[in-house]
Amino acid sequence: MLKKGGAVFMSFLNDNQKVAVETTEGPLLIIAGPGSGKTFTLVERIYHLITEKNVQAENILVATFTEKAAQELMTRVSNRLHDANISFSLNEMYLGTIHSICLRILKENREFTRLKKNYVLMDQFDQQYFLYQKIYEYSNISNIELIYGERSSRWKKAENLLKWLNKVSEEMLDVESLKNSENPQVQALGYSYELYQKQLEEENALDFSTIQLETYQLLIEHPQILSNFNNSLHYLMIDEYQDTNTIQEEILFLLAGERQNICVVGDDDQGLYRFRGATIRNILEFPQKFDDGVCKQVELSINYRSHPSIINFYNNWMEQNKWTYKGEMFRYDKKIMPRDGDHSEKAEVIKVSGSDGLGNWEDEVYQFLLSMRNKDNVSDWNQIAFLFKSVKNEKVVALANFLEERNIPVYSPRSNMFFDREEVRLLIGALLFLFPQFPKIRKWNDNAYLDEWEIYDQYLREFGEELRNEENKKLLMWCQIRAKEHMNLQQNTDYSFSGLFYQLLQFDLFNCYLEGDSYQVNDSRAIRNISLFSKLLTKFEYLHRVSVFTPKSINVNITTFFNQYLRFLINGGINEYEDNSEYAPSGCVSFLTIHQSKGLEFPIVIVDSLNTTPRKQYSDLDEILQENFYRKKPFEPLDRTKQYDFWRLYYTAFSRAQNLLVLSCQENTASGQGTRNVPSKPFVKLYKTLPNWREVNSIYDLSIDKIKDVNIKKEYSFTSHINIFETCALQYKFYKEFDFSPVRQGATLFGSLVHQTIEDIHKSALRNEESKITESNVEDWFNSNYNNLVKKERVYLAPQTQKAALDQVLRYVKKQRNDWSHIKEAEVDVSLVKDKYILKGTIDLIKGKDETVEIIDFKSEKKPDLVKESEMMYHYKRQLEVYAHLIEERTGQKVSNMHLYYTGEENSNPYVTFPKDTKAIDNTIETFDGIVQKIEAKDFEIKKRPKKHCRNCDMRYYCDAKL
Structure with missing residues (x-):
């Protein structure tokens, strides 16, 4: 029965996928283009190891790029084994992101690290806020202003410092070498990092970069622990290898040991995370890590996702760029091909744009969406995704508002709109009302002024207007009593901000958001935002050790909360709820960043941000560090990286489309000072070949797929x-x-x-x-x-x-x-x-x-x-x-x-x-x-x-x- 089940599935593998599945011994590089059945191949490879090679769960490590990808892979493997009636302890596999696998290694061997029980794991905001609170400790370091800026605010200094500290961890830079450098900026970075590590140890804390550094040090400093892993981990598979960084590669090769049964999967054309320390060299140089001929290479280049015209479009896009420099190639030479079968000859790549000089882009987009819906091509708005370089700029937010005003719901969780939502505005307004002393105590001197105070005043007025309504009479009475108590607090309360929050939920103004039977993302946005607000409050209390208000501390707590904590959240932006099990919620068009869309697919993809151009992404300090302190000499020429990254970004965007790819912009021919051509020069050649949607009636004959269910147990x-x-x-x-x-x-x-x-x-x-x-x-x-x-x-x-x-x-x-x-x-x-x-x-x-x-x-x-x-x-x-x-x-x-x-x-x-x-x-x-x-x-x-x-x-x- 087992063999039969395996044979059935093996018959669905194409020749190269079959080679990838059956090549288990020694190093293997799988170059997997868009839509090439990468996850299916990985599932079959794991199944093959278990059923044909009799490998135990604890002998397999599989690293994915996201937790969602790990959950999906776990589900598909468990379903595959369940269908074949095979009992297997999947939880004993090391399956997850590299960060989560490192955390598991640290947890299992914590007593050999600096970590004590109950260590604190900081996300990016926690890390920046941690530095903000301790920023004065860095002011004694010579030339520190060269790292975090001389005239910057404390918050901006923390942000700048965070970036460089993470780089030291991710690139495994030698701190003593940095401290002994003759360059004052490098020297300041070395001493900053030394202080930061001391602070982390005092607080028993980890950030996402030091998770990996602690794991690396554990494996290097304790040979027996590394030996135990080498004896137990026989097969390693790493997905999205093009997005790994220096320290991740080091850890993975340590774990692989002498067996070298390490299979890496990825697509160098979709390497997007240089800004997080990822290096494309890991996948491009992987075969050179071994003796000649040892590393086997397989290319998965048949795209099962997209129509041939879409594939042809993004192949042409990549061919426009020059990938060779001084005789060296910085891309695997490949061409993605469509699957065999009948394909329509209709136009599957079109443009939907505003005409030059008319400023009608928003309306043109709306009319296109409406026509696709009215012609029955689109049965659910979630079949359409808009991809932008950023979803936070005014143009994108304006388009989202334009569509929503016309009854086309928009799912855009990363658009910085959290603090604009009615339910959040009212909650902040309520908290402001409950502390009437805030307008008097918020200034630290007569000339002090924060832009956020105007926002707070607006929220307070909005809440006050609600209190005038008869149905909120009980809420008004309750708030007045509490406000009076807080204004002249005589004794300790038994609550803090989060306690007040939960008490507010008893009133109709707020509990109305908690009602409703729909759990769809768009319908439940308000309750999910209120939930997120509860987390922000408890995090503040956690960071500042606030459990109750006291007569002595209440004013300090209030000013710290509004003038610092909440202010930084408003400036930095908060992402709204995202459902890993439903990446394209029913009833909404999706507004996503291109980075956010990586690994996803949509029947109709509309790519905007055609006004952008390649931009330099490194500083002088980056260049100094790469030339003199990195573990390896520079790989890609620095002055070419902006070109490479730009082409990879839009290649990823274009290849998300299944049935219809749309390029969209407000066309503009620069005529006045300060304006630029739209689309910008990199897009012009291909953009000009595209027909306007109004001229192509055949798009209404297209068969538009449904969004695929995300299968996660x-x-x-x-x-x-x-x-x-x-x-x-x-x-x-x-x-x-x-x-x-x-x-x-x-x-x-x-x-x-x-x-x-x-x-x-x-x-x-x-x-x-x-x-x-x-x-x-x-x-x-x-x-x-x-x-x-x-x-x-x-x-x-x-x-x-x-x-x-x-x-x-x-x-x-x-x-x-x-x-x-x-x-x-x-x-x-x-x-x-x-x-x-x-x-x-x-x-x-x-x-x-x-x-x-x-x-x-x-x-x-x-x-x-x-x-x-x-x-x-x-x-x-x-x-x-x-x-x-x-x-x-x-x-x-x-x-x-x-x-x-x-x-x-x-x-x-x-x-x-x-x-x-x-x-x-x-x-x-x-x-x-x-x-x-x-x-x-x-x-x-x-x-x-x-x-x-x-x-x-x-x-x-x-x-x-x-x-």
Whole structure:
């Protein structure tokens, strides 16, 4: 059956795809052009390794460019194996982005790094804000103004500094060499980076660049760890290899080891991420990494996506550019070809543009869209995508508004419109109203002025107008009381900004945005924006350690929030919600950047930004670093990179189209000073050959494809999903479906603290270091975990609560009587791959009788009344049954017993033990299937509120008003 299934799929592979699948030993370079079935080939290659080469999951590493690509690949591989009735532990594969794989490596070996538990992972905004808060520490570095600018604002200095610090990490520059340079700018960069690393260590923090640097250092400094990976990772596959950077290449070759079974896949023509440190040389020089003839090369050049005329258009585009320089070629010589078969002779590449001098571009675009819809070519607006170099400029925003005013919805999550949305304006206006002292305290001197104050005043006026309405009378009264309290605060509150936010949701002005049954991206935009606003508030409180307002701190908190934090977010822009499982939401045309569209395909693609020209992307410092401090000498000639990157960018844009490619612009022949020709010179030759859409009636005869479903299996965990849904489906809706950010709760910190310290104890036992499990060491581990949890969560436990948590751990140690021989494995990740979802969990293993194992789950509370809490016990039993089932499948060992251990139990036996009931497992899994089915059907209705849980839920104000 297996062979038959494999043979059927192999028959769908073309000759080159088949070679790519079956070439498993040694290095392999796959040059995969647009629409060439790259993902299909990768799936079949993984399937081939598993079924024909009998490779185990832990022996395979697959790195993708995005998390979405990783999820899609995981889903397709699991479906492929499921269809062939093959059981396989996919979660043990190293499958994900290079960043996520590095994070997993660090997590598994954290004790060998500078990182402590609960380290903080910073995104780009966090990193810039981190530098902003510490920018004065850099002012003592000689010539620092050459790095971050002399007259720049603190925020701009942080932005400039961030760029150069990331470059040092990504290019693995030697800091001592930078510090010893005679160039003052280079020297300042070296000392800046040294200080930054010190700050990261003090805060137990990582940014996205240092994730990779820490991984590299771990592998280099600990040969045994690297050897372990070399022994376990037999096959590596790296997708989008043209977008890897220097340090990523180093890490991947370290992991590949002497086997050199490393397969890289990519398209040098779609290398877009030089600005993030990616280097095209990695894919162009890959074969030279090995002895002559060792690296096999396969070209996937048959495009199964696009019509021949579209393929011909972007082939011609690439041929216009000169790719040779001083006898060297900086592109693989290839030509993309259409698949065999009948193709229409209709015009599949056209232009839709405003006429020179008429300024009618927006209307022309609208009329074209309308004609395609009215002629029944387009059945859903999501079949159309607009691609721009940027979606943030005024021209693009104006087009989006123009179309929406004419009932064509636009999906443009990266257009910086978050703070323009009504629901966000009203929330900010409400917060301003609640702190009436802000206009008086916001100035730090008489001449101080910020543009954002005008925006805030506008939002406040808008909110004030709403308060005049009779239906908002209760809201007005509530706001007046709160504002009066805040104006002259006499005692500590029990809330901060996020607490006020959740209280506002009880009023109709805001909870109306939370209603509605549609979960489509466009229909649910308001609630998703409100959710995002909740995350911004909790992040501020986390960054500034704000949990309550006090009479002493309230004014500082207010000014910091509005004058710094919110101001920088408004200036930097916030992306609205993007759904990985629905990249082209139904009912909307998509407005995307070209970078954003990479890896996607659309039936109709409209490419704009035809006014742009190649621009220099490097500075003098870039040139100095490349010439003197990079690990390799420069590859592409610097003065040619702007040409290469420009052609690659638009090649990527043009190749997204399946059925119809449209070039669009407001034509302009420069006549006055300061104007430029549109389209610009690089586009003119091909643009002139295109027919105007009004002259080509055959476009209405085209068969326009539907948007393909994105096939992604979602992961559900017992504690984070199943338990929450069973407790309260409405809570699941807000916290999981819409991702609201809860106000941090001390109870969560208590449990994490107990669990993490017990994990330290178990890992010490597993390393045969039982002698270290002393009361003194346990207390040290406990305090270290607490300090790092506090840093991460910005939540504190009262001294007596800390003592109670420590007592639970010490009591657990005492009960073991220094015998740890029963501990078999700690924090075991288990998963169950189902037809439509993946179920995940974590558990500890202990040794059982007769070579069996037993599973144990720790609860940091007192043992409940087993009769009164029988329903909860039954729930835990079902959960443990599935854990047991997964452990048996994963390890092949029989599970004899299942335990709950209550660390808070002082007097009686802390264990609750269940025998494993094999017959009940199928019913339990079937129950979970039903829960997941309800979740995915968006069935969040509750018959009765779970009052016991409501008091700790931030959404209780909303529920009090609505239920």
